[in-house]
Amino acid sequence: MGEVDPAFIQAPEHRPNLHTIEAKGIPLIDLSSLSKTNNDPSSIEGLVREIGSASKEWGFFQVINHGASIDLRQKIETVAREFFAQNLEEKNKVRRDGVQVLGYYDTEHTKNVRDWKEVFDFGVEDPILVPASCDLNDKELTHWFNQWPQYPPQFKELCEEYAQDVLKLALKLMELIALSLKLPAKRFDEFFKDQTSFIRFNHYPPCPSPHLALGVGRHKDAGVLTILAQDDVGGLEVKRKSDGQWVRVNPTPHAYIINVGDIIQVWSNEAYESVEHRVMVNSERERFSIPFFLNPAHYTMVEPLEELTNEQNPAKYRPYNWGNFFTTRKRSNFVKLDVENVQIYHFRV
Numbered sequence: 001m002g003e004v005d006p007a008f009i010q011a012p013e014h015r016p017n018l019h020t021i022e023a024k025g026i027p028l029i030d031l032s033s034l035s036k037t038n039n040d041p042s043s044i045e046g047l048v049r050e051i052g053s054a055s056k057e058w059g060f061f062q063v064i065n066h067g068a069s070i071d072l073r074q075k076i077e078t079v080a081r082e083f084f085a086q087n088l089e090e091k092n093k094v095r096r097d098g099v100q101v102l103g104y105y106d107t108e109h110t111k112n113v114r115d116w117k118e119v120f121d122f123g124v125e126d127p128i129l130v131p132a133s134c135d136l137n138d139k140e141l142t143h144w145f146n147q148w149p150q151y152p153p154q155f156k157e158l159c160e161e162y163a164q165d166v167l168k169l170a171l172k173l174m175e176l177i178a179l180s181l182k183l184p185a186k187r188f189d190e191f192f193k194d195q196t197s198f199i200r201f202n203h204y205p206p207c208p209s210p211h212l213a214l215g216v217g218r219h220k221d222a223g224v225l226t227i228l229a230q231d232d233v234g235g236l237e238v239k240r241k242s243d244g245q246w247v248r249v250n251p252t253p254h255a256y257i258i259n260v261g262d263i264i265q266v267w268s269n270e271a272y273e274s275v276e277h278r279v280m281v282n283s284e285r286e287r288f289s290i291p292f293f294l295n296p297a298h299y300t301m302v303e304p305l306e307e308l309t310n311e312q313n314p315a316k317y318r319p320y321n322w323g324n325f326f327t328t329r330k331r332s333n334f335v336k337l338d339v340e341n342v343q344i345y346h347f348r349v
């Protein structure tokens with residue numbers, strides 16, 4: 001990527017402010033009590049309260065002493081760098097297209113503006129099972145297979161090991177979120193049996209015009225929960241719920257950044273909200289990040305949980321099919337849309 005092509009340029013109101021304030025307020029939650037207590041519910045009460053208020057007030061928090069392997073994370077960051085450092089011809093050998101949806105890609109758009117980044121996606125399950133078309137009446141299913149590069153060696157094995165390690169953390173966090181909503185700890189487990197979760201390696205090269213373009217334009221994550229590893233460069237910004245200001249999430253060594261996705265917003269009937277975020281780039285340093293997107297099975301009908309609704313608090317959303325929502329979103333990466341992409345508020349009562 002050289003000079004900034006017009007496709008990357010954000011509308012003036014969405015351009016980044018290069019002097020954004022740092023978000024001191026984003027809660028930093030220490031999960032070490034989880035490993036000490038053998039999950040005795042009474043001893044994790046404080047933690048559950050912290051997770052609940054962070055999800056409610058911010059929709060974003062960071063976790064430390066999370067139990068996921070630091071060593072594995074360093075290894076995965078190294079192979080991601082090595083993969084992206086190859087020439088385009090090599091990377092294109094695992095390029096994704098309308099049929100092979102997973103793999104390498106460098107022309108992603110968010111809200112129809114091109115993102116200043118390149119990505120590599122792989123499924124936690126291989127293959128991922130999804131509807132074959134965006135037509136709700138079409139019951140045919142299709143498989144999305146992972147595409148693995150030859151180089152660097154061990155890439156596939158490390159990716160698979162990392163996926164299982166972070167999946168454990170994701171499910172643990174879902175237990176804490178369930179408890180914070182006064183639900184049984186395992187309430188959400190059933191949704192992940194045939195999960196459509198995937199992991200993305202993001203590479204944001206230095207950008208000659210960081211005041212005009214974004215690494216990822218403002219968006220909300222459509223799935224359940226995102227577990228993000230960012231390097232030490234920084235650039236992630238979150239729209240603070242209390243005042244709508246963009247604030248920076250500064251890197252904390254070895255921490256994971258967690259954010260509530262649209263599906264938790266719906267399941268919790270808006271007790272928790274999915275928050276808008278975006279990524280700034282800079283002219284000097286490249287940046288790498290690795291989000292794990294926890295997603296349910298394609299056949300999941302997403303709707304407010306029965307236990308969390310009643311006559312005083314009726315369901316705020318009509319049920320929608322996750323597989324259909326997900327494939328419609330993925331398809332829009334290939335077809336530049338003139339209309340707005342599918343959003344959860346389309347199902348708002």
Ligand SMILES: O=C(O)CCC(=O)C(=O)O
Pocket residue numbers: 200202216221228230235236277278279288289290291
């Ligand atoms: O790179 C980041 O810090 C966040 C990326 C992100 O929001 C996404 O890929 O959905």
Ligand SMILES: [Fe+2]
Pocket residue numbers: 219220221277
């Ligand atoms: Fe995101």
